[in-house]
Structure formats: structure tokens, C-alpha cells
Amino acid sequence: MSDSSSATIADSTLKDSQSSSQMYQSSLAMTEKVLGEQEYETQFFGFTPKSFTDGVYNAVNEYLTDCLEVVEKYIIQEFSAVIPAETVRECTQQLLPVFVKTFDKAFDKLENYLLCNIFHIPNNVLLPEDKPQEFQYTELEQEEIDRDLETLRQKIRNAKYVNACLEQELKDIATVQEQYDKMLTLLERLEKTTMSAGVPDLKESLVFTCDKVRALNTRIQELKPLSPPRFKLHHDDTSMSKMNKRLRKS
Structure with missing residues (x-):
């Protein structure tokens, strides 16, 4: 395939994907609104769920483009006597937006399912390292704990003073x-x-x-x-x- 053909396919992909990207962005906005910042999921998985779905989306888009380029090259080589090369390129440019649009719709459903069911930790679930946060204290209880801590600190200071006196003795x-x-x-x-x-x-x-x-x-x-x-x-x-x-x- 010539460089001009590849450039034409890339330009067509960029133009035709703009309309479908609006639907994709609106779906992502709704998903982010439901899931929030996903900090807890990032803490558990080690990566943001959004970055995972974005990576999958970009990879599949690249595979679609590469696949159409290979199909276009094969048709031109095998059927150049029957179908002109320009006709093949024109059909390829028309076929790519259809693939992208169909893929966007299917991927939106997949992404919503992944973010809401697979990469989502319910609010009532705590990670093992956060088990101490299972019981939350009220403001009055926190103040009482602070007073107890101050009392213990004073006892420690008194004990240190007594120890110093005993050492001198x-x-x-x-x-x-x-x-x-x-x-x-x-x-x-x-x-x-x-x-x-x-x-x-x-x-x-x-x-x-x-x-x-x-x-x-x-x-x-x-x-x-x-x-x-x-x-x-x-x-x-x-x-x-x-x-x-x-x-x-x-």
C-alpha cells in the first residue's frame, strides 16, 4: 500500500471518529460521575480502571485500522484487474467509520460493565490494610481519646522524672x-x-x-x-x- 493511501485512511478515520467520540465522551462522563475518582480501586489494583479501558480502546482502534489496511492491500494485489485501486481505497474509507462506530457502541457497554462491576469496590467493602477504619469515632469520642492520650503522656513524663531522680539516688x-x-x-x-x-x-x-x-x-x-x-x-x-x-x- 502506498503512503498516500495510508494517509488517506488515517485522515478518514480521524474525521469519521469525531462524531462517535461525542457519544463515547458522554458515556465516560456518566461513568465517572457514578464511580467518582476511583482512588480506592487504584489503591487495590495498582492502576486506574479508566486507564485500563482507555488502553483497550486505543489498542482495538489500532487493530481495526491495521486490519483494513491489510485487507485493502490484499484486494488491490489480487483483484486489481477487476476492481480499480481507487475504488478499493474509497470503499475502505467508507468501511472504517462503520467499524469504528459499531465498535464504539459495543465498547461503551463493555466499559460501563467493567467500571461498574469488575473494577469497582462497593462502599461497604474495606481492604485488609484499612480494617482499622471499620469503626469510626464521633467527635466526642475523639476528644475523650485525645484527653486520655494527654493523660498518658503526662504519666510518661512523670515516670521519666521519677526514673531520673532514682538514677541520681x-x-x-x-x-x-x-x-x-x-x-x-x-x-x-x-x-x-x-x-x-x-x-x-x-x-x-x-x-x-x-x-x-x-x-x-x-x-x-x-x-x-x-x-x-x-x-x-x-x-x-x-x-x-x-x-x-x-x-x-x-
Whole structure:
């Protein structure tokens, strides 16, 4: 088939399909009005149902055009002696709009059926990922949920504050424990030193010494009115008593 014949068929197809496209567009408008934006269907299928039907429509139109071109070429080659080529092209140009018009009517029905029955999800159907939306809350229920959430957030903040205080308390306890361990180690070393020096019992020796110092301090206090003191002891009777009690307890 020559290039001029193909161009003539294409022009004829464009002109003759304009009238049928009006009917097709009106049908699509009605379908879109019924189905809406089809966002839910797009979410499920992964493509818009309209794009699917448009693709099928365009593919069939191309097949019709290609089919008529092949038929025209075959008739010209086989029956050129009987039928002139111009007559064949003229008949082909007249036949194509008939095919397109018939196809448009049939495809409109197919498209409406597909969009309304095959590629349509009813309003009462939820996809598995949207199951949480099955139960809708009222405005009052939503406000109550917001208040509960705020209460939980406040409890979390309070718990964090308490945890911070407890962590600080643990750090303080660890510091005191470390000092206590150092003091205990020092006392153990002192006890070992006194034992190696021949002192039988460090605790009893300290208690005995504290008692002697306390008695001596009491005696000095009794002698104060008789004569002016030549020296002054810096030992507190209360402190000595406390030390004595601690040593006895230990």
C-alpha cells in the first residue's frame, strides 16, 4: 500500500471518529460521575480502571485500522484487474467509520460493565490494610481519646522524672558505698597493723583508751576551780562518749 493511501485512511478515520467520540465522551462522563475518582480501586489494583479501558480502546482502534489496511492491500494485489485501486481505497474509507462506530457502541457497554462491576469496590467493602477504619469515632469520642492520650503522656513524663531522680539516688548511694568500702578497708589494715604490733584487740584497746581519756577529762574539769589551768585539752566529752558507744556497738 502506498503512503498516500495510508494517509488517506488515517485522515478518514480521524474525521469519521469525531462524531462517535461525542457519544463515547458522554458515556465516560456518566461513568465517572457514578464511580467518582476511583482512588480506592487504584489503591487495590495498582492502576486506574479508566486507564485500563482507555488502553483497550486505543489498542482495538489500532487493530481495526491495521486490519483494513491489510485487507485493502490484499484486494488491490489480487483483484486489481477487476476492481480499480481507487475504488478499493474509497470503499475502505467508507468501511472504517462503520467499524469504528459499531465498535464504539459495543465498547461503551463493555466499559460501563467493567467500571461498574469488575473494577469497582462497593462502599461497604474495606481492604485488609484499612480494617482499622471499620469503626469510626464521633467527635466526642475523639476528644475523650485525645484527653486520655494527654493523660498518658503526662504519666510518661512523670515516670521519666521519677526514673531520673532514682538514677541520681543510685549514684549517690554508690558514692557513699565507695567511701564506706574505703573506710572499711582502712580499718582492716589498721587492725592488722595493731595485731602485728602485739595489741591483742584493737576495739577493746580503743574503748579502754576512750574511757581513760573521758575519766581524765572529768578529773581535769573537777580540778579547774582549785588552780588555773596550765594547759587545755581539746577533747569534747560528748564526742568521746559517742566514739565509745560506736566502738562498743561494733
